[in-house]
Each structure stands twice: as C-alpha cells, then as structure tokens.
Amino acid sequence: MTPASIGRLLIGLGILLVIMGGAIVLLGMLPRLPGDIYIQRKGFTLYVPVLGSVLVSLILTLLLNLLFARR
Numbered sequence: 001m002t003p004a005s006i007g008r009l010l011i012g013l014g015i016l017l018v019i020m021g022g023a024i025v026l027l028g029m030l031p032r033l034p035g036d037i038y039i040q041r042k043g044f045t046l047y048v049p050v051l052g053s054v055l056v057s058l059i060l061t062l063l064l065n066l067l068f069a070r071r
Contacts, residue, residue: 027052032047032049033051033052033055035051036048036049036050036051037050
C-alpha cells in the first residue's frame with residue numbers, strides 16, 4: 001500500500017467513526033417506539049428496539065439504492 005492509499009483509508013475510517021458516533025448520540029435521544037420491546041425487572045432491564053431497527057434498515061436501504069442505482 002502506498003502512503004496516499006493509507007491516508008485515504010484513515011480519512012474514510014475517521015469519517016465513518018464520526019457518523020457512527022453522531023448516530024449513537026441521536027438514537028440515544030429518540031423516544032421508545034410502540035413496536036419496541038422494553039422489559040424492566042428488579043436488577044435487570046432489557047430493551048430491544050425492533051421498530052427502530054426496521055426503520056433504520058428501510059431508510060439505509062433506500063439511501064443506498066439511490067446512491068448506487070445503476071442507470
């Protein structure tokens with residue numbers, strides 16, 4: 001690998017980390033959706049964001065299809 005390709009790889013990984021960090025911060029502020037599973041017992045909490053995961057998957061699928069659509 002050349003120094004230029006390593007530099008591009010590091011920049012790409014940095015951008016990816018910033019995007020992932022922003023998503024974690026934003027998702028932490030979202031309310032629980034009606035389709036999410038939330039179980040709270042003594043000393044135990046389980047949260048499974050089912051509907052949130054489906055929505056994120058649909059949005060990412062649409063965006064990626066728009067970005068990489070073959071013309």
